[in-house]
Amino acid sequence: MTRRFGAAVALDALSLEVGAGEFVALLGGSGSGKSTLLRLVAGFDRPDAGRILLEGKDITALPPQARDVAMMFQSYALFPHMDVAANIAYGLRRAGMGGRDIAARVAELVGLLRLEGLERRRPSQLSGGQQQRVALARALARRPALVLLDEPLAALDAGLRERTGLELRALQRRTGASFVMVTHDQAEALALADRVALLDTGRIAQFDTPRALYERPATRAVARFLGAANILEADGPVPLDAATPAPAYALRPERIALRPTVPTRNGTEAMVEEVAFRGADTLVLARAPGGLSLRVVLVAGQATPEPGQRVALAWEASALAPLSA
Ligand SMILES: Nc1ncnc2c1ncn2[C@@H]1O[C@H](COP(=O)(O)OP(=O)(O)OP(=O)(O)O)[C@@H](O)[C@H]1O
Known part of the structure; x- marks a missing residue:
């Protein structure tokens, strides 16, 4: 895909293929195009050229809610006036699911995300880690084929980040959905993802397993970005x-x-x-x-x-x- 903003090229004929059930991290410096790519896949923005295929189907022209894709925002974007259960149920209700099915699915997600006992709380009455889990439950509610996560751990303090990251990966394995996560943090990308796409000025500098990226960087730019290599x-x-x-x-x-x-x-x-x-x-x-x-x-x-x-x-x-x- 290509996406231009005036004279600036945010994505430069970028091509990326994510496998079913794969956890991919988009890693790159500020302005490298990570958020632009996520927004295009979610459907909040359109490419100037190129197509987005999900399970073989062209979804480029579909609005966000018609895509089998969920997005979790860095700010979590929880509804402040709704309790935890209503936040999780929101997308299910909009999709027309019946009340009993919604209740069952919410209970399932509450268990999966360890939110038992918090169902009636509002977001402001939750810790940062709990809010993050509610946002994740909401993203997973409709069993999307693809979950997009924009810096999912950035709002958590350092102590919580490592554990939450590992939980996130375990959850991804359990749901079987494909996860694409944007991060600035190379240690996080290497620790969690099956493959890491390193973006540099709107292009993919290298797309590889964490070990290959670390041990066999393709270019000086990749070696420098991953830091600490001579x-x-x-x-x-x-x-x-x-x-x-x-x-x-x-x-x-x-x-x-x-x-x-x-x-x-x-x-x-x-x-x-x-x-x-x-x-x-x-x-x-x-x-x-x-x-x-x-x-x-x-x-x-x-x-x-x-x-x-x-x-x-x-x-x-x-x-x-x-x-x-
Ligand atoms: N709406 C917009 N209007 C103009 N330029 C934009 C717009 N959105 C993004 N850009 C430009 O496109 C390029 C890529 O931006 P993008 O936000 O995708 O980068 P990023 O890798 O997510 O950066 P960060 O890590 O800082 O969030 C940047 O040069 C940015 O200034």
């Missing part, structure tokens, strides 16, 4: 010996080790600049000849160097992930 140029100051020729390589900080001596290839001497103990591991920033700055992560239990110390660093050829651009 990028080594093939013609840079450090002699490399990689299995695949490429203009540059990503090297994960945890794949670099301290060695007694510098190997002739895939290693370098370096000066330790910063050492940060982080509990489970220690981050070392070291500067190699030629000014190359390297991030090294040493797992707990390994000897850690001191700032100002000269060290020998080395890595396996298999640790060099080729970058195409």
Whole structure:
């Protein structure tokens, strides 16, 4: 799909295929097009070019309520004057479901989302986590084939976010619906999604499993976005010996080790600049000849160097992930 706003191209001939029952995260920087894509799929906006197919059916021209798609907004958008049960029942009632069926489905969702005892409360009488679960129950009520989630965990505090994220994934598995979640948070995307689509200026930079994205980023831009990877140029100051020729390589900080001596290839001497103990591991920033700055992560239990110390660093050829651009 393509979507333009005046001269700005929010989505640039972007194509994405989500499998049935798959959990996909849309990850990308601010302005990369994540919200635009979600709004188009939900039906709140129309593409300038392209089509949206759901289970083989063209839904591009259908209004939101006629699509088998539900959206959960970042703000949850719960009706403040309705209680929990009425919020969950809203879409079912609009769809013309009978009272007894609605009551049964609401009870089922209350159980699924652990909202027992809260049915008569208004949204303002709920915690943030409870509101999030009501919003999710409302989105799931009509058993949509596809659930769109806009930063579903962003409004929760850090302590609650991790657990709620894992619950969200378990729920997705149980319902069998496809989930597409927008997030800024790469750790969240990697932890929850089956596949992550990394968006960059309206295009998909890479669409892959979390592990592949992390271990085999396709380009420098992806490696940089996922953060913390060292990028080594093939013609840079450090002699490399990689299995695949490429203009540059990503090297994960945890794949670099301290060695007694510098190997002739895939290693370098370096000066330790910063050492940060982080509990489970220690981050070392070291500067190699030629000014190359390297991030090294040493797992707990390994000897850690001191700032100002000269060290020998080395890595396996298999640790060099080729970058195409
Ligand atoms: N209604 C609009 N009018 C004009 N430009 C828009 C409109 N909606 C989005 N854009 C532009 O399209 C581009 C993509 O925006 P979009 O909101 O999809 O990005 P995003 O990845 O969701 O960003 P964020 O993470 O900040 O929410 C941006 O350059 C944005 O300024």
